Amino acid sequence: MRLIQYHDQGQLRVALVESLDTLRPIDIEGGTYGLARIALDSRQPITRVVEARLGASQGGYQSLIDDRRLLPPLTHPDPAHCLVTGTGLTHLGSADTRDAMHAKAQVEDAALTDSMRMFKLGVEGGKPAPGETGAQPEWFYKGDGSCVVAPEAAIAVPHFAEDAGEEPELAGLYVIGDDGQPWRVGYAIGNEFSDHITERFNYLWLAHSKLRACSFGPELLIGELPAHLEGTSRIVRGSETVWQKPFLTGEANMAHSLANLEHHHFKYPNFRRPGDVHVHFFGTATLSFADGIQTQDGDRFEISLPEFGRPLRNPLRFESSSPAIAVKSL
Structure with a gap:
């Protein structure tokens, strides 16, 4: 459905x-x-x-x-009561990338980057047995419901951004019950749009790179999620496709189980506030940025997964500069 x-x-x-x-x-x-x-x-x-x-x-x-x-296929009447978050380093990627990552994971821990160490934790402990707690994933905050852009609507690029890159992935959509129990309503295609140049400069700027708009939908899939999903991510400039690549998602292509990612998000009591909506991105394995693509004003992202019906499409709109924010005393 x-x-x-x-x-x-x-x-x-x-x-x-x-x-x-x-x-x-x-x-x-x-x-x-x-x-x-x-x-x-x-x-x-x-x-x-x-x-x-x-x-x-x-x-x-x-x-x-x-x-x-x-x-968007799920919204809260008050955007402040919609929390948008995500996890990274969750996907195994293509077979070649997976082999390369596993090879690097055999070196001494002291020689591993923080990212590779986090990936290794997921590979080794991201899919625990039922009832057990698995490895904690990378986690980030994107904003409240005001950062969500509707399908077909333009994603705004702040004037201070260094990059404007798509991240094709799954998003889990949730409502918190009156007793604080999280309930998954379903899944949607997501574009967890990020600033990869800012992130690459220093990983401690990851939090800054994620404070951007995002989009998900247009369709909400209710029911069991297939373990293996194959989609396509593309960038269209005018009438020309300037970049296109397949991507894999679903638990069969992930280092973490969805249940483990959900546990480590909702284990915090402040994420179980009755009545709230949560949009949680599960991570990606394919980026145009990794292939040297630099997006431009008017480019359109198109992300498709056949099981989710119509594709998620959003054009880009680059914002002009604005003055520095000055805080005033009361």
């Missing part, structure tokens, strides 16, 4: 995706968040809540895209 959110004359709407251009509207107030709240309160699977509220079939998916009416 896949859902989308969109706006219709100022109202938040949610619909079931039946085919490439066939949607069935869902009779619900509050969008996907409203569906999740009903599922929690009534102790039903969200699929049953959706099925009980389906309207008549209708077309119009493409018109939503053309009119820029798509929204």
Whole structure:
């Protein structure tokens, strides 16, 4: 089951995706968040809540895209109550990259970089047995819901940014129950857009490099996630594809299990605040930056995974300079 959110004359709407251009509207107030709240309160699977509220079939998916009416597939009524985070160094990458990483992991720990040491921890302990705690992954904060850009909408590049690079990956979407229990609503394609030059200059600037916009969607996949997923990430400039590469994701291609990544995020009580929404990016293995690509104003990112329906697409918009921020005393 896949859902989308969109706006219709100022109202938040949610619909079931039946085919490439066939949607069935869902009779619900509050969008996907409203569906999740009903599922929690009534102790039903969200699929049953959706099925009980389906309207008549209708077309119009493409018109939503053309009119820029798509929204992220899960939002909170108050963006301050949506926390956007992620984990890195989680994917094994291609076979060649994997072999190279494993070879480097055999050297003495004293000779390993912090990144390689973190990767090695994941390979050795990122998939614990059920009931056991695995290795802690790298973790980062991106912002609250205000940093999320809708599918098809432009991703803004701050004037102070050194780079504007895509990160194609999976995102887990969650709602916290009234008792503090995290519930996964589903998964979406994510672009965890980052500043890789800032990060490369000094790894202690990783936190700065992640404080950027991001996007996920357009479709929310509800149900079991396939262990092996093959997608394509591309950059389109005008009518020309200037870079394209396949990428692998899913647990079969990761050093960590999703359950382990979720545990190490939600183990902190302040991430289990009742009613909150969480968007958690699970990491990437493919970057255009690694191939020397420098993006430009107007470039469009396109990230596709067949199991998730339509691709996630976002153009880039570079911002002009702005004055330094000065804090004033009251």
